[in-house]
Amino acid sequence: MEFSYLNPTQIEFGQGKISSISSLIPKDNKVLFIYGGGSIKRNGVYDQVINSLEGYNFFEFSGVEPNPTKETLDKAIKLAKDEDIDFILAVGGGSVIDGAKYVAHSYYYEGDGWDILEGKYISEKALPIGAVVTLAATGSESNTGSVITKAQTKEKRFFRSVHSFPKFAVMDPSVLKSLDDRQIKNGLVDAFVHTCEQYLTYKQGRIAQDNYAEGILRGLITLANSVDNRDDLWYANLLWLANQAFNGLIGAGVTQDWATHYIGHELTGLYGIDHARTLAIIQPNLFRVLKEHKAGKLLQMGENVFRIDTTDPDIIINKIEELYKSLDIDLKISDYTDDKEVKEKVIPLLIKHGFSKLGENQIVDTNIVEKVLDKSM
Structure with a gap:
């Protein structure tokens, strides 16, 4: 470390x-x-x-x-x-x-x-x-x-x-009180995925970073569950949690993922989809394709964040997806565009930008991206 x-x-x-x-x-x-x-x-x-x-x-x-x-x-x-x-x-x-x-x-x-x-x-x-x-x-x-x-x-x-x-x-x-529901919910998702990109990889024995990340995730879930009852303290907690999710602390000395972000960036660039919503679309499906590689951390997240004792990573992936659905996030690319050639546009852009291999293990190649996009359509 x-x-x-x-x-x-x-x-x-x-x-x-x-x-x-x-x-x-x-x-x-x-x-x-x-x-x-x-x-x-x-x-x-x-x-x-x-x-x-x-x-x-x-x-x-x-x-x-x-x-x-x-x-x-x-x-x-x-x-x-x-x-x-x-x-x-x-x-x-x-x-x-x-x-x-x-x-x-x-x-x-x-x-x-x-x-x-x-x-x-x-x-x-x-x-x-x-x-x-x-x-x-x-x-x-x-x-x-x-x-x-x-x-x-x-x-x-x-x-x-x-x-x-x-x-x-x-x-x-x-200041956050003037934001509409869409902006607030997008912010919750963005902070949640930022944390996951640094946490949901493989077990690395980084005790402090894991505990910080799990605390941030639990906090964001608490806010998501009370999003319709926002008070001054709710806004303060969101503002600080979002900052702590991506100020470098929980990622110090940690091998990170970010494949969801790189794929999501291309979707936003091509179709103007809200950044947070591209993340919510891609992330659960990326986890499904890579669940054997991410099983250890997914199950740790289940135990320490969702308080679920299970040996099935699909249950945790579904919980993440349910969280996004509870925030009224549409989770299919087709909800935002009628384009039938998403793969044919996204994958060449990833290659052009030097992202032909992504993820903490650099195993997210164009074949895996294609599978993720298929599941996300």
Whole structure:
């Protein structure tokens, strides 16, 4: 068990914490304030941010999509360069924060920012980022990852960099109250699958990481079971659980999976399906195809998370699927698209992106992906 663990992001958690922005960004910095659509103007977050930026020289960039596109973000890069920006403030969910990371890394690069996603350019520095979280799902506010879509080719790619850690993350649970049921339930699923990708592999003897992961999973199940009775503490727990699911801690020194995510990314890029919903579609069927390889961890999850004593991994897979159904998630690709050639499009994209072998054991090849997609149609 060998690893290096770093998480330098300062967390400001609690109601009213947006006002702390003024003490977290140097006063002499020129700030690029990046956000998505109009939701932050409707729920009062925009006004709080503007008040916190009083006295700063700042510029606004809006319109970052739920699946942030290169095409939109390239405009933000130009604005940042034209105005000699020193600091990026991302206000939104994971998509806005991911987009800010792309802008921050592209700022010092004279070529096409998409080169970062394709691994043609490895950045050695990036603009500093601060995040105000308005959606609990991805943990992007305190991790190194970023997922960006190229609308022109319908490709969805990711990159990671130690320079992507936000300097700070402001997490006010009361902001989540303005979200609709679909966004809340998507966030629950996203956090649940993030945890599973690091946990549901094979037994590795990582006692702390296993126990942390199982605690997060139990917590998310508790929230899923009470999703219709949300109070202040419910929102606070979701916001923190989603952060803990993917801030690097439970994955430290652990061999991880992520096959569900890579397949799901292609489905979102091609068909615009909500990211969390692609995960819910693919994950149970991937487990069914790989149940012999994942049986040990599935049964451990059954015992320690679902409190089920069984020797049949199918029972645990079904429990996971039932959880997603209880959140009103449609679990077939055909629920979202009439395209009959999903396999013929997804598999070549995976190969193109260097993902011909996936999973913790690198055994998820194109034949297995085809079986998973067949079960998912």
